[in-house]
Amino acid sequence: xKSLLSLGRAKYKLFYHYIGLxxxxxxxxxxxxxxxxxxxxxxxxxxxxxxxxxxxxxISDGFIMEVGRQLKSRPSYxxxxxxxxxxxxxxxxxxxxxGLEEISAAEATVDYQTKNKAHSASFNIxxxxxxxxxxxPHNKMNGLTRAIVAPSQGEHIFQGSGAAIVLMAxxxxxxxxxxxxxxxxxxxxxxxxxxxxxxxxxxxxxxxxEADFLRNNRRQFTPGKPHQFSMSLQDLDxxxxxxxxxxxxxxxANRSSDIKTLIDISKEFKLKLVIxxxxxxxxxxxxxxxxxxxxxxxPLDNVPSAFESLGVKLEGxxxxxxxxxxxxxxxxxxxxxxxxxxxxxxxxxxxxxxEEAIKAMSINVAEVFGIESYGKIxxxxxxxxxxxxxxxxxxxxxAERVFIKGHDQLMTSRATRLRDRFWDLRxxxxxxxxx
Amino acid sequence: MKVVSLKQLVYFCSFLSSFFIVxxxxxxxxxxxxxxDPSTAYSSKYQLNEDEPPFVIEHATILTGTGKRFDxxxxxxxxxxxKLIGKNFYVPPAVTRYDADGQWVTPGLIDVHSHLGVxxxxxIESSEDGNEMSxxxxxxxxxxxxxxxxxxxxxxALAGGVTTFQVLPGSANLFGGRGVTLKNVYxxxxxxxKFPNAPQSLKMACGENPKRxxxxxxxxxxxxxxxxAGYRNAWVKASDYRQEWDEYYLAVEAGDEIQKPERDIQxxxxxxxxxxxxxxxxxxxxxxxxxxxxxxxxxFGYQISAFHHAVEAYKVADIxxxxxxxxxxxxxxxxxxxxxxxxxxxxxAMLEKASACAIIHSDSEIGIQHLNQEVAKxxxxxxxxxxxxxPKEVISWITSNAAKAIGIDDQTGTIEENKMADIVIWSxxxxxxxxxxxxxxIDGRLVYDREDQKKQPTSDFELGILDPAEGRLR
Numbered sequence: 001x002k003s004l005l006s007l008g009r010a011k012y013k014l015f016y017h018y019i020g021l022x023x024x025x026x027x028x029x030x031x032x033x034x035x036x037x038x039x040x041x042x043x044x045x046x047x048x049x050x051x052x053x054x055x056x057x058x059i060s061d062g063f064i065m066e067v068g069r070q071l072k073s074r075p076s077y078x079x080x081x082x083x084x085x086x087x088x089x090x091x092x093x094x095x096x097x098x099g100l101e102e103i104s105a106a107e108a109t110v111d112y113q114t115k116n117k118a119h120s121a122s123f124n125i126x127x128x129x130x131x132x133x134x135x136x137p138h139n140k141m142n143g144l145t146r147a148i149v150a151p152s153q154g155e156h157i158f159q160g161s162g163a164a165i166v167l168m169a170x171x172x173x174x175x176x177x178x179x180x181x182x183x184x185x186x187x188x189x190x191x192x193x194x195x196x197x198x199x200x201x202x203x204x205x206x207x208x209x210e211a212d213f214l215r216n217n218r219r220q221f222t223p224g225k226p227h228q229f230s231m232s233l234q235d236l237d238x239x240x241x242x243x244x245x246x247x248x249x250x251x252x253a254n255r256s257s258d259i260k261t262l263i264d265i266s267k268e269f270k271l272k273l274v275i276x277x278x279x280x281x282x283x284x285x286x287x288x289x290x291x292x293x294x295x296x297x298x299p300l301d302n303v304p305s306a307f308e309s310l311g312v313k314l315e316g317x318x319x320x321x322x323x324x325x326x327x328x329x330x331x332x333x334x335x336x337x338x339x340x341x342x343x344x345x346x347x348x349x350x351x352x353x354x355e356e357a358i359k360a361m362s363i364n365v366a367e368v369f370g371i372e373s374y375g376k377i378x379x380x381x382x383x384x385x386x387x388x389x390x391x392x393x394x395x396x397x398x399a400e401r402v403f404i405k406g407h408d409q410l411m412t413s414r415a416t417r418l419r420d421r422f423w424d425l426r427x428x429x430x431x432x433x434x435x
Numbered sequence: 436m437k438v439v440s441l442k443q444l445v446y447f448c449s450f451l452s453s454f455f456i457v458x459x460x461x462x463x464x465x466x467x468x469x470x471x472d473p474s475t476a477y478s479s480k481y482q483l484n485e486d487e488p489p490f491v492i493e494h495a496t497i498l499t500g501t502g503k504r505f506d507x508x509x510x511x512x513x514x515x516x517x518k519l520i521g522k523n524f525y526v527p528p529a530v531t532r533y534d535a536d537g538q539w540v541t542p543g544l545i546d547v548h549s550h551l552g553v554x555x556x557x558x559i560e561s562s563e564d565g566n567e568m569s570x571x572x573x574x575x576x577x578x579x580x581x582x583x584x585x586x587x588x589x590x591x592a593l594a595g596g597v598t599t600f601q602v603l604p605g606s607a608n609l610f611g612g613r614g615v616t617l618k619n620v621y622x623x624x625x626x627x628x629k630f631p632n633a634p635q636s637l638k639m640a641c642g643e644n645p646k647r648x649x650x651x652x653x654x655x656x657x658x659x660x661x662x663x664a665g666y667r668n669a670w671v672k673a674s675d676y677r678q679e680w681d682e683y684y685l686a687v688e689a690g691d692e693i694q695k696p697e698r699d700i701q702x703x704x705x706x707x708x709x710x711x712x713x714x715x716x717x718x719x720x721x722x723x724x725x726x727x728x729x730x731x732x733x734x735f736g737y738q739i740s741a742f743h744h745a746v747e748a749y750k751v752a753d754i755x756x757x758x759x760x761x762x763x764x765x766x767x768x769x770x771x772x773x774x775x776x777x778x779x780x781x782x783x784a785m786l787e788k789a790s791a792c793a794i795i796h797s798d799s800e801i802g803i804q805h806l807n808q809e810v811a812k813x814x815x816x817x818x819x820x821x822x823x824x825x826p827k828e829v830i831s832w833i834t835s836n837a838a839k840a841i842g843i844d845d846q847t848g849t850i851e852e853n854k855m856a857d858i859v860i861w862s863x864x865x866x867x868x869x870x871x872x873x874x875x876x877i878d879g880r881l882v883y884d885r886e887d888q889k890k891q892p893t894s895d896f897e898l899g900i901l902d903p904a905e906g907r908l909r
Contacts, residue, residue, distance in 0.1 A: 101770075103770060103772065104770065104771040104772070105643070105772045105773070106772075106773055134770075135770070300801060300805075301801060302591065303587075303591065303801055304556050304587055305557060305800070306558060306559075307557045309557075310557070310900055311901050311907070313908055334770075335768075335770035335771070336767055336769070339767065342808065342812070342868060345868030345869070348868075348869065349868060349869045393868060394867060394868055395811045395812050395815065395867075396811050396812075396818075396866060396867070397815075398815065415769075415779050418777055418778075418779050419749075419781050419785070422779075422785065423820070425789065
């Protein structure tokens with residue numbers, strides 16, 4: 001009964017999505033969403049059903065329509081035999097600058113920060129996103145279908161708001177913007193705020209207090225008129241969704257004492273705090289679990305590269321998981337954001353469960369950032385999934401087919417084009433004339 | 436022609452004199468007397484402990500680094516050397532036995548591109564000792580003089596199976612200075628780590644870095660052609676300098692009175708390259724620039740040992756093979772600079788396909804801990820594109836090929852009889868993300884044991900750093 005009900009709801013939802021998808025398909029002239037029946041795979045659902053063996057997945061109209069054994073086929077379906085293969089949700093990296101940088105050292109291609117001191121929290125990266133970036137096909141064909149895109153660096157501890165992108169269309173429909181506010185704390189925050197962590201605390205605390213006051217007395221203040229706040233009205237307004245618990249406040253911090261301070265601030269302002277970095281988060285695993293504060297971390301980063309991350313270690317992720325902290329994985333790379341999968345594999349090697357590691361690159365990220373209908377292989381979800389030719393976390397495994405919202409993705413990138421051009425080094429003079 | 440015969444004579448005389456002074460350790464190489472004679476100051480004081488008890492690793496799957504794989508095979512280690520590799524040899528009862536059933540054994544891994552000790556962790560301004568960014572030519576500086584032996588990255592690399600690594604100066608300069616090859620052992624002094632009889636290297640850099648660092652200040656070089664002019668000017672001086680000193684040595688040998696030339700430690704380094712005693716490791720991303728550097732080497736008569744980073748090596752893999760130049764590459768880094776834009780995941784695989792010397796390097800304190808994973812990715816990318824690369828072949832990318840590029844392949848880098856017993860026992864196939872080192876041996880000494888905390892080194896820095904009673908990682 002319950003499943004029938006949810007099926008009905010999914011279909012109802014589908015009706016609207018269908019129109020939307022059809023429009024997008026026309027607009028982007030990419031591969032149209034067919035119906036696919038994937039047969040006999042091992043499915044990491046990232047949902048309540050856990051791992052399912054010998055299971056079929058039906059993709060219809062861009063959505064997952066059925067997950068089960070020996071599903072009925074129809075002539076219109078493309079049937080894919082996935083015997084011996086694995087399915088996971090399309091992966092998401094919880095912290096990237098995809099679409100905001102093409103060549104990191106070429107400033108003209110970099111948009112992830114503002115050096116304009118007039119802006120801080122109101123800096124919203126969405127208008128700068130370039131979905132024609134070469135980073136998108138490269139990451140996508142290696143199994144990454146979505147990414148959190150965050151501002152980085154900058155001149156203020158409030159870096160601005162980030163977005164979630166779908167690594168597919170060259171269309172703004174695939175950007176969900178303004179979904180979290182990003183902050184730098186720790187030594188970097190200290191440097192920006194005046195040279196001490198206590199300065200960073202002051203700036204952060206004052207901004208949140210003022211933003212809280214402002215949102216409760218908004219009519220008394222009009223843009224352009226003088227006020228006594230430490231930040232512009234625009235920047236303080238940008239913090240309102242954080243204070244209303246609509247958006248998470250994602251704070252970069254590594255030292256356990258900094259994380260402790262942030263937990264306190266989070267309690268004081270009743271925030272949805274997310275710790276980003278988290279080198280020493282494992283030292284506060286219980287406190288973080290109790291306060292329901294998720295952690296974005298790169299489980300492969302075990303180098304005490306700063307005095308604030310002396311406690312970092314490969315077992316950190318597993319300690320957090322066992323204490324009940326929700327984990328979100330990143331590898332702090334945009335060009336190779338897909339390699340978050342390698343970081344996750346290492347997390348498993350050092351004690352995180354395989355299922356939880358996949359969740360840290362799918363449903364956990366979706367839940368924390370409020371991305372709807374994504375992150376699980378379940379009825380009614382967008383059909384974002386990857387068929388892997390081996391253990392999905394094994395580094396020698398490859399993504400064989402990648403589906404995003406039901407669209408079968410091209411497994412081509414600038415890198416594969418270069419590979420093909422130079423695979424055979426004979427007849428080199430004519431290479432320029434061959435696509 | 437006269438000059439040539441004169442030089443030949445110099446080689447011969449100095450070979451003899453070296454022989455009497457240091458005892459000819461590198462018989463296949465002409466040892467040239469020179470100003471930086473390694474038999475005197477700055478030489479390796481690394482101690483091989485010959486009293487280390489013998490042991491045998493049994494029932495292992497062995498990747499030798501020579502392209503072979505042996506299953507269910509044993510290795511006997513004695514006096515720090517690999518004594519015997521075989522299946523059913525007699526082991527005296529007193530010999531320690533390590534049962535490696537289900538486990539894999541490889542040579543100790545070698546990273547040809549590390550900055551451990553010169554860009555140490557934690558990264559603070561006072562530990563930035565890798566780039567002498569005060570002139571485009573700093574051939575006179577030596578990385579070993581910067582090395583902090585207590586970099587916590589070293590024991591981490593050891594846990595990743597790295598027994599040897601080459602520490603290079605950074606790439607800001609056309610000539611960054613001399614690199615040094617180290618054994619990954621706890622030591623008070625860099626000379627207690629310095630790999631015995633390993634040649635030093637010269638770090639050179641192409642492309643964006645030198646022209647950016649100096650061009651931005653309005654000094655040369657500010658273009659790639661400026662870079663090349665900078666190399667050539669230096670080599671012209673070095674050629675003259677070398678000749679002057681060679682003539683001086685020759686005269687001294689002949690008993691002639693001759694005025695001693697003026698010593699220049701910058702030119703010492705370059706002259707040693709021209710004599711073949713220092714190996715050139717050239718940071719170079721682009722295909723065009725690698726080919727230009729080959730021309731520079733041709734003009735002045737030196738050999739490039741390896742191009743480092745070499746993101747576009749796959750475009751010229753045939754030429755690199757023909758020139759006998761190794762390419763030390765990442766599995767997948769790209770896009771951080773324009774010259775790193777033409778990346779392919781198959782770079783190492785395409786080099787192997789062209790029979791060129793492929794090496795995977797780290798240039799990273801994280802990457803150095805997982806060189807096996809970097810190779811696994813590069814192998815998998817090649818195989819996905821249709822090659823049939825096997826673990827027994829690609830292990831050479833971080834062992835024997837690496838050893839060759841830094842001139843220690845006669846001593847380590849393979850599991851062969853009489854080689855140094857630099858050995859890693861892995862929990863499983865090392866090209867799995869789940870593989871871990873179980874035990875690491877350097878010259879037959881157990882220097883890391885995952886099962887035994889007492890056999891896990893901790894640098895001085897890490898003692899009591901978080902908890903006064905503990906090491907950093909407990």
